[in-house]
Amino acid sequence: MNVLQLGYVTIASVELAAWRSFACDVLGLMPNEALCDAGRLVLRSDERALRVSVESGPRDRFLAAGWELADAAALEAAGRELEAAGVPVEVGSPEECAARCVQALLRASDPAGNHFELFHGAAHAGDPCASPAAGQRFVAGELGLGHVVLPAPCHDECRDFYKDLLGFRMSDFLHAGPMQISFLHCNPRHHSLALVGAETPAGLWHVMFEVSSLEEVVAARDRLAAAGEEPRATLGRHTNDRMVSFYLRSPSGFDVEFGCQGILVDDANWQVEAMSAPSFWGHQWSTGDS
Numbered sequence: 001m002n003v004l005q006l007g008y009v010t011i012a013s014v015e016l017a018a019w020r021s022f023a024c025d026v027l028g029l030m031p032n033e034a035l036c037d038a039g040r041l042v043l044r045s046d047e048r049a050l051r052v053s054v055e056s057g058p059r060d061r062f063l064a065a066g067w068e069l070a071d072a073a074a075l076e077a078a079g080r081e082l083e084a085a086g087v088p089v090e091v092g093s094p095e096e097c098a099a100r101c102v103q104a105l106l107r108a109s110d111p112a113g114n115h116f117e118l119f120h121g122a123a124h125a126g127d128p129c130a131s132p133a134a135g136q137r138f139v140a141g142e143l144g145l146g147h148v149v150l151p152a153p154c155h156d157e158c159r160d161f162y163k164d165l166l167g168f169r170m171s172d173f174l175h176a177g178p179m180q181i182s183f184l185h186c187n188p189r190h191h192s193l194a195l196v197g198a199e200t201p202a203g204l205w206h207v208m209f210e211v212s213s214l215e216e217v218v219a220a221r222d223r224l225a226a227a228g229e230e231p232r233a234t235l236g237r238h239t240n241d242r243m244v245s246f247y248l249r250s251p252s253g254f255d256v257e258f259g260c261q262g263i264l265v266d267d268a269n270w271q272v273e274a275m276s277a278p279s280f281w282g283h284q285w286s287t288g289d290s
């Protein structure tokens with residue numbers, strides 16, 4: 001299986017209005033108004049029609065990551081591979097595909113119970129992404145929307161699942177105290193997926209959005225302050241992907257990393273390393289955790 005990129009994420013929220021204000025006013029994501037209604041907020045970060053779908057639900061939590069495959073043949077082959085490995089697979093209905101703005105999708109879960117979707121044929125919006133934050137440009141496109149950091153108490157089994165079955169490659173791994181984290185890539189973005197060997201109540205440790213300059217990161221931090229909110233973690237630079245970022249708490253109880261300057265990986269010469277600290281500087285967490 002050859003995953004191309006993190007295509008989208010789906011999120012459940014009891015309070016869509018809070019998500020709209022967080023996503024648009026603070027993060028600078030663009031609402032796709034044609035697809036929004038009383039039960040759903042659809043957000044863009046590039047030319048695609050949908051990068052984030054926030055759906056009205058009885059509780060706040062992360063729902064699923066959507067991983068893109070090349071075409072219908074690749075999706076059919078992926079379904080067969082999952083079933084051969086004993087992983088139950090459901091085929092998305094035409095209505096579900098329309099809601100995700102894709103041609104076809106499959107649903108399954110990883111060994112930790114994280115739901116994911118495989119899809120092909122993402123629709124484009126037809127007009128350029130215009131961030132509500134003037135001048136802000138997300139780094140997405142073929143690198144995908146960013147990265148997700150999933151809970152994986154059965155860390156090694158989960159890592160092998162994504163490596164051996166979905167075709168992810170190791171970027172590096174981090175042992176920080178009791179915390180074990182594997183970082184994996186499916187395209188040149190340093191990691192589209194990370195697996196933390198611990199549970200988290202909202203179903204996601206964080207999702208990362210990348211913008212094109214440090215000025216845009218600082219401007220987002222200023223917008224958070226203007227909204228009267230504190231960051232979850234201060235500005236800092238990560239040791240592995242070299243990203244300069246800060247962290248915010250989303251209305252659904254998981255964090256958002258907002259950064260720039262993430263490095264790209266070339267499989268021809270990449271060396272997997274073990275890290276012992278997550279950051280060169282900064283990233284001071286408001287509650288002392290990370």
Ligand SMILES: [Fe+2]
Nearest residue numbers: 147149208257
């Ligand atoms: Fe991250």
